[in-house]
Amino acid sequence: MTNPHPADDRDRPGLDRRTMLRGVAVTGALGASASLLSACGGDSGGEETGSASASDSGSGSGSGSQAASKELASTSEVPVGGGMVFKEQKVVVTQPTKGDFQAFSATCTHQGCTVGDVTGGTINCPCHGSKFNLDGTVANGPAAKPLPKENIRVQGNNIVLA
Ligand code: FES
Numbered sequence: 001m002t003n004p005h006p007a008d009d010r011d012r013p014g015l016d017r018r019t020m021l022r023g024v025a026v027t028g029a030l031g032a033s034a035s036l037l038s039a040c041g042g043d044s045g046g047e048e049t050g051s052a053s054a055s056d057s058g059s060g061s062g063s064g065s066q067a068a069s070k071e072l073a074s075t076s077e078v079p080v081g082g083g084m085v086f087k088e089q090k091v092v093v094t095q096p097t098k099g100d101f102q103a104f105s106a107t108c109t110h111q112g113c114t115v116g117d118v119t120g121g122t123i124n125c126p127c128h129g130s131k132f133n134l135d136g137t138v139a140n141g142p143a144a145k146p147l148p149k150e151n152i153r154v155q156g157n158n159i160v161l162a
Helices: 004-070
Strands: 071-074 082-086 091-095 102-105 117-119 122-124 138-140 152-155 158-161
Touching (some): 071 082, 082 117
Antiparallel strands (some): 071 158, 082 091, 117 122
16 A cells, blocks of 8 residues: 555656756757847848838839820820820820810721821821821721720820820
C-alpha cells in the first residue's frame, strides 16, 4: 500500500523538475528569439513604409491614364459651322452652332472609306464624292445612310470620347 504512493511521489517531483528545466530552457530560447524578433520588427517597420508609398504612386498613375486616352481636341479647335476629322480614332466632331458639339463615325456609309475633311459646311468623302451634313445626315450620294453617331462629352475646354 505504501509502495505505490512513494513511487509516484518520487516520479512526479523528478518529472516536474525535468519539465521545469525544459520549460526554463524553452523559455530562455524563446526569450532569446523574441529579442531577435523584436530586432527584426524594427526592420520590417521600414519595409511597411516603403510599400505604402508604392501603393500611393499606383493610384496616381491610374487616374492619369484615364484622362489621356479619351481626349480628342479642345473646343476651340473645332470651328463653328464646321468640324474636324480624327482619322486615328475614326471620329468626326462637328459644331453646327456655337457650343453644340456632335460626333459621328468617320467611316463612310457608302463603301467604308474614311471621310477626308469638313469644308463648305459638309463632311466630305474623297472616294466617290459623298457629302454629309454637320448632323451626320446625307447631303449628297452615292452614300444612302447617315454617319452613325458617336458619344462625346465636353469637359471644361476639352472634347473627350464618352
Ligand atoms: Fe465614301 Fe464611296 S466610300 S463615297
